[in-house]
Amino acid sequence: MPLHVAVATRAFKRYSTYVGATLAGIFTNCVFGVIMCFVYLEVWGANPDAGGYDAGDAVTYVWLGQAMIMTVAVWGGGSPDDLAERIRTGDVVIDLYRPVGILGWYLAADLGRAAYHLLTRGLAPTLVGGLLFDLHYPADALTWLVFLAAIPIAVTVSFALRMLASLAAFWLLDDVGPRMLLGFAALFFSGLTVPLVILPDGLRELAMALPWATFLQVPADIWLGKRTGLEVVGGLAFMAGWAIVLLATCAYVLHRAERRVVVQGG
């Protein structure tokens, strides 16, 4: 455990050296947040209870989405990208001959990165959004707590998906294909462009069952109080379930990779 804490801390520190990139990123998040708010307000003006959200829920959803983009790494990135690069260059031999599992190591690093992004690219735009718009906040301390607990689970689900794409590099030496596929899936199913709750019947049920629903929709519903009592527990269980299934898949693929795959370079 102390090792993984150290790994996470290092990742946090590593990202914290890019101050310029962070500030630019926060600015971008704010601009996008404002634009999306105006679009959403237009939509909810015409349709005041779309998806069971009111206008205040909708703008809050926008800022939660901006906070999650980098934290959950919706569009990819984070430690799985490092791994893909190390597979390509053959540096992965260094990871392989160490007496620690690759999966735990990279997960710890990604959680460290996510913590940094949550505190910067997550928090700052939300504060700005709160100044500019009338946002809804969790009703009580317990809801805050549950929401905060949901974030690392969402990061883990996203991590496992990104990791699967990166592990493909062991076979393909190139993870561009799998990554593009993952990006497309996130575009439609993460709820970042359109909340999953306003999708038409059928499509909505499908989207709500897929792992990308853990990125934003489920945590947002917890924040907004759309889930109460057992529904909150169910939401967390749904997220944890995907996290476990996907991590197990990663572990299996990694095991296969280690057994039969070729490490590049002399």
Place this chain on the structure above:
Amino acid sequence: MSLIEVADLRRTFTVRRRVEGERRKQRTEVEAVRDLTFAIDAGEMVGYIGPNGAGKSTTVKMLTGILVPTSGRISVAGVDPSRHRTALARRIGVVFGQRTSLWWDLPLHDSFDLLQKIYRTDPARHRANLAEFVELLDLGSLLDTPVRQLSLGQRMRGDIVAALLHDPEILYLDEPTIGLDVVSKGRLREFLRALNRDRGTTLMLTTHDLQDIEALCDRVIVIDHGTQVYDGTLAGLHEQGGSHRTVVVDLVDEAPPIEVPGAVTRRVEGPRQWLSFPTDASAAPIVAALASSYDVADLSIQEPDIEEVIRELYSRPRSG
């Protein structure tokens, strides 16, 4: 039973190649290592040499368990490396000359701390080892420097320390002196010799610098095209190569190839000529003959060069 045992080891890679006239890439098998058999005892320092692409790194990867053999058996410290990679990792150290096991964004000191956590080395043991190695390799002033700011030689020394902090019984070094200057090479060799002498660490060293081998290894294994072509002492390698000593003669004037009994002229460059004669023969009669029949301005005798011996070994037709 030896510490490292390798029997009938084979590893093939499947590569896809574009073949002219064919639209699809064709799969071909590359035999990186074949029929390799050797054993290394605890405390030995073995040089593992061969030309580029001979299969050295492939062998080291299989010995560490990173790469699974196509066939054959390996036993390191009593276990099959690829099946017990993690358990074995605590007992071996590896230095890949072209790669680093340090973290480019961390100061050297933090990298070492992280390694202590990775290997769960006893903290007191870790501190003692660190102090000793840092002293011996003169890294004290660099501990706070981020790895990306280290020179190649400094980083290499850092990597050697990194590989040794958990007290490994075996140290594999894959081209550890690549890119180092003469002084750094000398210091590194000195360090490795002391490591072997004082701690009994078994060393397997892959290199293209034959002076590394001459300075460190009593035993050499030579491989070429994946097969072992020699396994024995360094002295034996000289004999096996049928090596020669060389007389370098500077004549006062240019002349046709010299003819003296007992020596053969190999090379002529202006007034300078190279004559070779068997290692076990005396140089005296040859020098005397030269002096009596030619106008000699200067003359020197070169001892057999291991590089030449190995070149000869490589260029020999392989059987089978």
